[in-house]
Every structure is written in structure tokens, then in C-alpha cells.
Amino acid sequence: MGGIKSQACNAMAKEIWEWCIPRDIFVTAQYIPGILNVIADTKSRKFNDQIEWELDRAVFQKLCCRGNLQRQWLFSRDYQHLIIIMARINQKTILHILYVNKWLEFSHQRQINSMQTTVVNILDFLTALYPTLGYSALNTAKAALSSFVTLKDGTPLGTHPLICKFMKGVFNLKPPAPRYNTTWDVKPVLNLIRKQSPVESLNLRDLTLKTCMLVARQQTLHLLNIDTMQVTTSSVNFKINELLKQNRPGKPTGCYLNIKKYLPDPNICVYTALVEYIDRTKDLRNGEEYLFISYKKPYKRVSTDTIARWIKCEMQIAGIDVTQFKPHSTRSAAVSKVKRSMLPVSDILQHVGWNSEKTFRSYYDKPIREDGCNFALALMKE
Known part of the structure; x- marks a missing residue:
């Protein structure tokens, strides 16, 4: 029947066989599909990147x-x-x-x-x-x-x-040059998101893309976990316990993400879309603990690349030039728009988690392109 190097497991197996043989009982291993073995299958898929490493x-x-x-x-x-x-x-x-x-x-x-x-x-x-x-x-x-x-x-x-x-x-x-000298205007994207309303009428695909676009940060979206989520009548709070790219040795890992209800315009409210998405997917998860899952079977956790494709798809529909601007540019577009609304830079740094104003000035504070978007204008035209 084979064996392993664990003396404790071998001793247990020997004890089981010594009990079975006098009773004419023969033990065999049988494969059970994951869909029928939900508890064990879920436990085996949990990954803790603090302790589990593998050499490439x-x-x-x-x-x-x-x-x-x-x-x-x-x-x-x-x-x-x-x-x-x-x-x-x-x-x-x-x-x-x-x-x-x-x-x-x-x-x-x-x-x-x-x-x-x-x-x-x-x-x-x-x-x-x-x-x-x-x-x-x-x-x-x-x-x-x-x-x-x-x-x-x-x-x-x-x-x-x-x-x-x-x-x-x-x-x-070869002096390094920034990827973007300008950034895109968020208005066409916001107009598209407004058109994707009410959220109750959207199919799962459109609801997923809208929710991703409203949060629009690939790494954070990939790590959001419903087990560490708290939903109230006015906000959704996540505790992210996994490593982020800004984490450093000697510093606490993870962070908190607080998403509040936006009362002035429910059509672009992150809270409204997120609560609907959570409710819509609760019966599809089959034990999946991460927030964003595929909108098609088998409804499993998606990768950062998939999330990036979803964001890119929304940008493209809104008329953003995705040959020039990548999904990561959503952050630059958002904070550049906020800065032009005269919000203090200190408030921007605190909200997005940057320690240095130099980071904001060098990589994210860009002039906004004012050129028109024919595709978006045609899409939004009554």
C-alpha cells in the first residue's frame, strides 16, 4: 500500500491495519470529487503566503x-x-x-x-x-x-x-522616463458607470465589471476577503491580512479598507454596487472566501490579471485609449482629478496610503487630457 517518511502516520496506519485484518476488513483509498468533499477541499485550497513558499x-x-x-x-x-x-x-x-x-x-x-x-x-x-x-x-x-x-x-x-x-x-x-506624461479624464468612465444602473437590473458580468472599476486597484481587489469583511448600513470594511507591495520587514502587514456610502449619487456609489455584488454571489461561492470570483462557472477566485482585464474592458467601453493607458493608470487619473478639486495633498496621501509627497508628484500627479472621446459621447447620447 506504500508508505511515507512520517513515523507517526506509519504507526497510525499500522494500528488501523492490525485492527482490520482479524475482522476481515480491507481498507482502500477512494477519490472523492471536491464538490462532494466541500470541507476538506476548502481547507486544502487555503493559502497562507506568510509560511508557504516554493522555489521556482x-x-x-x-x-x-x-x-x-x-x-x-x-x-x-x-x-x-x-x-x-x-x-x-x-x-x-x-x-x-x-x-x-x-x-x-x-x-x-x-x-x-x-x-x-x-x-x-x-x-x-x-x-x-x-x-x-x-x-x-x-x-x-x-x-x-x-x-x-x-x-x-x-x-x-x-x-x-x-x-x-x-x-x-x-x-x-538612457534616462528613465515616466510611463505617462498625462492621464485620462475620469468623466467618461463615471458617465458609463452611471448608465450601468440600477445595479439590481445588471447581469452578473456587468455588475462585476462596474464594481471592480469603482474600486479599481488590482492588488487590493485580489486580496479582499469576505471572512474579514464587516457590512453596516453605511459602509463596508475589509481587513487585509496579506502582504502588500508597500509592506516592509519590521512593519505591520496588511491594512484596512473602508468603503462608505455615497449619498449624492447612488449610481456611482461603490457601497451600493459592492453590497449588491456580495448578495448576488453568496449562493455561487461554494466556500470561496475571496471577494471577487469569476462570473462564469466554476465561480472561483480570480487572479490580478483577470481583474486588470475587467478594468481595462470598462475603460475601453468608456472610450479611454487602452493602447496607451493601462489598468494601473486608474489611480493616477483618480488622484489627479481629486487634486484639481483643491483637496489638500496631505489628505490625498493619507487616503491612498503614501508616506511621501514625492511619490505623488513623481508618478501620479499628471495633467489631465482634455481631448474629446467620440465613442463615449456616442454611447452616452440620449
């Missing part, structure tokens, strides 16, 4: 094949550190994994140690990337290597004088 398989294979990783080193302290580091990188951004793969390929071709090397090899690698990458991408590649590569002279990779001078040279030759 592609990186591990490259380490084994190209990084001279010997079997007896697998559980050495250095490689345990690498596994933990790679797991954190994989959780944070896929771009790091991309440049780690490129570095391992480069190391294999040059027949050099991928874990400990010289500054000359690092500069050769960054120079090879330079023709096709800008300053920001090269800086990401440098950060990926800094997390696990050490230099033979003992200097930290990220602060080595030659690497710092190289990056300054790249900055001068």
Missing part, C-alpha cells in the same frame, strides 16, 4: 543543470539561503526570476561561478543587457543579482563603486 521550478532546474549544484550541497546552509531568497523573489516579482535565469545562462556560457564572482563578470553581464534594456530594467537586473550573488572582494554587489558608476552612466545615456 525553472530557477531550480537551471541551478541544477547550469549552476554546478551538486547533490551533497542541496541542504548546505548557503543553498538553503538561496532557496529562501528565490522564494521571496518569486513572490515579489517575476522580473527578478527573468534576470536570474539570464545570469545563470551567462555564467554557464562563461564557465564561471554563479554564486560568487568578480565585479568584471557582473559588468560584462550588465553590458550584454544594455543594448535592449533601459535604466530601470538594468537596475532591476542588478537588484536580482544583489540578492544572492557575492563578490570575491567582499564588497556588496549593489554598492560596489564600479557598478554604481556603470549605473550612473546608463542613467545619463
Whole structure:
């Protein structure tokens, strides 16, 4: 029947068989579909990213094949550190994994140690990337290597004088430019949302897209959980216990999201749409605890990419140029509009969770494009 390495489980299995055999009872394992095994299936799907990590398989294979990783080193302290580091990188951004793969390929071709090397090899690698990458991408590649590569002279990779001078040279030759010099006007989107009313008459797809657009923050939407939700007659409150991109070691994780009822115009009220969405989906969830689920079967939790597609779809219907503006631009459009309503910058920073006014000025405070939107005008025309 097979076995496992757990002595406790083997002892329990042995005890069960010793009881069954004298009684002519034969025990077999049988598959039960998740839909019939709801409690166990739900528990097995719960993921806690504070304790559950996995080394990216592609990186591990490259380490084994190209990084001279010997079997007896697998559980050495250095490689345990690498596994933990790679797991954190994989959780944070896929771009790091991309440049780690490129570095391992480069190391294999040059027949050099991928874990400990010289500054000359690092500069050769960054120079090879330079023709096709800008300053920001090269800086990401440098950060990926800094997390696990050490230099033979003992200097930290990220602060080595030659690497710092190289990056300054790249900055001068290819200065980074913001993705957007302007942002879009939120009026066409608000007009579209007003037309998608009342919420009780919308099908599940349109209700889902409207609710996502009104909240319009991909990472936060992906993490909203109905188990930590409190609904009152005037607000919906969420406690987000998972890691956000702005979280740092030594600081409390998670945050609170408070969505209040907007009385002046119920047609664009986030609270109204959200309460209707919660009520509409409660019988479709089958134990799914995350707020946003697919509007088609099997009604499971959606990814950040799906949420981004939903937001992009609403933007496109409203006439926003989605070839230029991505779903993440909703934040810039919203705060730029609010600033022009003469709300103090300090209030904006407090509401959106920014610590520095420089962040707002550099990345989000943009001139609003005033050009007309023929599609939106035609759509809203009576």
C-alpha cells in the first residue's frame, strides 16, 4: 500500500491495519470529487503566503543543470539561503526570476561561478543587457543579482563603486522616463458607470465589471476577503491580512479598507454596487472566501490579471485609449482629478496610503487630457 517518511502516520496506519485484518476488513483509498468533499477541499485550497513558499521550478532546474549544484550541497546552509531568497523573489516579482535565469545562462556560457564572482563578470553581464534594456530594467537586473550573488572582494554587489558608476552612466545615456506624461479624464468612465444602473437590473458580468472599476486597484481587489469583511448600513470594511507591495520587514502587514456610502449619487456609489455584488454571489461561492470570483462557472477566485482585464474592458467601453493607458493608470487619473478639486495633498496621501509627497508628484500627479472621446459621447447620447 506504500508508505511515507512520517513515523507517526506509519504507526497510525499500522494500528488501523492490525485492527482490520482479524475482522476481515480491507481498507482502500477512494477519490472523492471536491464538490462532494466541500470541507476538506476548502481547507486544502487555503493559502497562507506568510509560511508557504516554493522555489521556482525553472530557477531550480537551471541551478541544477547550469549552476554546478551538486547533490551533497542541496541542504548546505548557503543553498538553503538561496532557496529562501528565490522564494521571496518569486513572490515579489517575476522580473527578478527573468534576470536570474539570464545570469545563470551567462555564467554557464562563461564557465564561471554563479554564486560568487568578480565585479568584471557582473559588468560584462550588465553590458550584454544594455543594448535592449533601459535604466530601470538594468537596475532591476542588478537588484536580482544583489540578492544572492557575492563578490570575491567582499564588497556588496549593489554598492560596489564600479557598478554604481556603470549605473550612473546608463542613467545619463538612457534616462528613465515616466510611463505617462498625462492621464485620462475620469468623466467618461463615471458617465458609463452611471448608465450601468440600477445595479439590481445588471447581469452578473456587468455588475462585476462596474464594481471592480469603482474600486479599481488590482492588488487590493485580489486580496479582499469576505471572512474579514464587516457590512453596516453605511459602509463596508475589509481587513487585509496579506502582504502588500508597500509592506516592509519590521512593519505591520496588511491594512484596512473602508468603503462608505455615497449619498449624492447612488449610481456611482461603490457601497451600493459592492453590497449588491456580495448578495448576488453568496449562493455561487461554494466556500470561496475571496471577494471577487469569476462570473462564469466554476465561480472561483480570480487572479490580478483577470481583474486588470475587467478594468481595462470598462475603460475601453468608456472610450479611454487602452493602447496607451493601462489598468494601473486608474489611480493616477483618480488622484489627479481629486487634486484639481483643491483637496489638500496631505489628505490625498493619507487616503491612498503614501508616506511621501514625492511619490505623488513623481508618478501620479499628471495633467489631465482634455481631448474629446467620440465613442463615449456616442454611447452616452440620449
